[in-house]
Amino acid sequence: NAGVTQTPKFRIxxxxxxxxxxxxxxxxxxxMYWYRQDPGMGLKLIYYSVGAxxxxxxxxxxxxxxxRSTTEDFPLRLELAAPSQTSVYFCAxxxxxxxxxxxxxFGNGTRLTVT
Amino acid sequence: xxxxxxxxxxxRLQEGESSSLNCSYTVSxxxxLFWYRQDPGKGPEFLxxxxxxxxxxxxxxxxxxxxxxxxxxxxxAPKPEDSATYLCAVQAFNYGGSQGNLIFGKGTKLSVKx
Numbered sequence: 001n002a003g004v005t006q007t008p009k010f011r012i013x014x015x016x017x018x019x020x021x022x023x024x025x026x027x028x029x030x031x032m033y034w035y036r037q038d039p040g041m042g043l044k045l046i047y048y049s050v051g052a053x054x055x056x057x058x059x060x061x062x063x064x065x066x067x068r069s070t071t072e073d074f075p076l077r078l079e080l081a082a083p084s085q086t087s088v089y090f091c092a093x094x095x096x097x098x099x100x101x102x103x104x105x106f107g108n109g110t111r112l113t114v115t
Numbered sequence: 116x117x118x119x120x121x122x123x124x125x126x127r128l129q130e131g132e133s134s135s136l137n138c139s140y141t142v143s144x145x146x147x148l149f150w151y152r153q154d155p156g157k158g159p160e161f162l163x164x165x166x167x168x169x170x171x172x173x174x175x176x177x178x179x180x181x182x183x184x185x186x187x188x189x190x191x192a193p194k195p196e197d198s199a200t201y202l203c204a205v206q207a208f209n210y211g212g213s214q215g216n217l218i219f220g221k222g223t224k225l226s227v228k229x
Contacts, residue, residue: 004158007192042119042219043202058216090158103149104217106158 004024006091006107013081013114021076021110023091031094033058033072033104034066036087043090049074081114088112117142117207121220128227131192136223138203139185148186149217150179151202159202162188193227200224 009023025032034046043059049068063085065077074093078085089110095102122137129200140148147166151159163172165181176197178189188201204217 040221042221043204043217044219045216048216092158103161103164104151104159106160108156108158 003104004091004093004107006089006110007011008110009114011109013078014056015083015114017081018077018079019033019112021078021089021091022106023073023074023076023113025074025091025105026035027093027095027105028071028091029095029105031096032068033092034064034074034076035090035092036060037090037109040086040104046089046102048074052098071091078112083114086112086114117205117218119203119205119220121201121203123223124221125224126226128190128193130194130227130229132146133189133191133193135190136188136201136225137185138188138220140203140205140218141184142205142218144189144208146206146208148154148181149204149206150186150188151204153200153202153222162201168187172203190225193225193229195227198225 004025020074029053033048035043037043046064047058047066049055052068052071055066055068068074091107094104094106116126147164147182149164150162152162153159163179168183170181176191180187200222202222206217
């Protein structure tokens, strides 16, 4: 199994440009998440989805949008990129939620630089 | 405010030199505490989940323990391949049903020299 696959691995954007970070998982997980990881900081939740057609904001949603049309895919859209969005973005998935928590499975990240 | 603090920020060990990493947390009600390992350029990889004070879990040279205020990740006789950043995360009851609403610490970067 491939697990969680993210594309692209690296990307450089100019201020004001837009892009979509792709995430797909082949584990039939209902829950999917987008995190960002800034140097020296903990992972922060951007958006999450509990199933196809259902999404909700996390801790730092401003400047981002998501959609979940299928169980497998959970793309993250950046509109009008800003330098503050320079970060490493991780997509994750899990089978079920608490109290019978299953661990998050992470992709290998997309390193985004906005200049 | 709910928060997670990991210490030390970085730890250098000689191969075979046992030590512990600390994760202290402040949450209104702990639903679960998670340990992840992260290698450079990779996503975090799940290690352990702990739910209640007194609980312990082991995997190879790693042992995680939990008290009401902190968790320890004990590394016994580490090898160079144990070098990585170790992340601690907690889930609080007031974050609702999604396990993804985790509060992550900043991590401890472990280097093990041969």
